[in-house]
């Protein structure tokens with residue numbers, strides 16, 4: 001088992017985060033961006049980090065191993081009063097490190113953060129084919145709430161997505 005450090009990124013991590021997210025786009029079809037759709041400037045990535053760090057009900061975490069970032073999770077909350085009790089998650093881990101608990105640690109820390117600020121709900125969408133992710137979310141208490149039909153276009157084939165949510169009780 002490897003021992004990655006899970007921590008909040010600072011603007012100094014922007015170029016490493018770009019490298020990580022670019023790698024994720026090319027390693028898996030389960031991230032939203034296609035490879036040529038993600039090419040931020042350093043300033044844009046710094047802004048991305050700052051927005052998630054500064055938002056009251058948003059957060060961002062990275063996993064670091066030997067000075068390189070190998071995973072990240074972002075939780076996006078809204079400032080609107082009717083939905084600010086909820087945050088949407090997106091996450092990814094470098095393929096060579098799958099199955100070693102990296103995402104479990106990212107999600108567990110995010111659930112602790114949600115509890116600490118009394119967020120009521122975490123949500124995400126996931127491909128029904130993403131068995132690894134679904135197994136992970138289910139193990140951590142996320143439940144399937146529904147299906148978004150034809151939510152994703154993969155090579156001109158419309159595919160459904162599962163909506164999963166975790167409620168702080």
Ligand SMILES: CC(C)(COP(=O)(O)OP(=O)(O)OC[C@H]1O[C@@H](n2cnc3c(N)ncnc32)[C@H](O)[C@@H]1OP(=O)(O)O)[C@@H](O)C(=O)NCCC(=O)NCCS
Nearest residue numbers: 028030092093098099100101102103104126131132133135
């Ligand atoms: C989904 C993802 C974040 C999981 O990261 P990870 O660091 O490998 O996750 P963990 O090691 O913490 O846990 C993975 C779990 O899936 C299980 N698993 C592994 N292969 C599996 C498979 N083929 N089918 C079902 N479950 C599987 C593991 O057993 C593990 O559970 P366990 O700890 O109870 O054994 C990672 O695979 C990833 O980045 N995928 C591509 C991007 C992505 O899918 N992002 C999420 C979009 S919603």
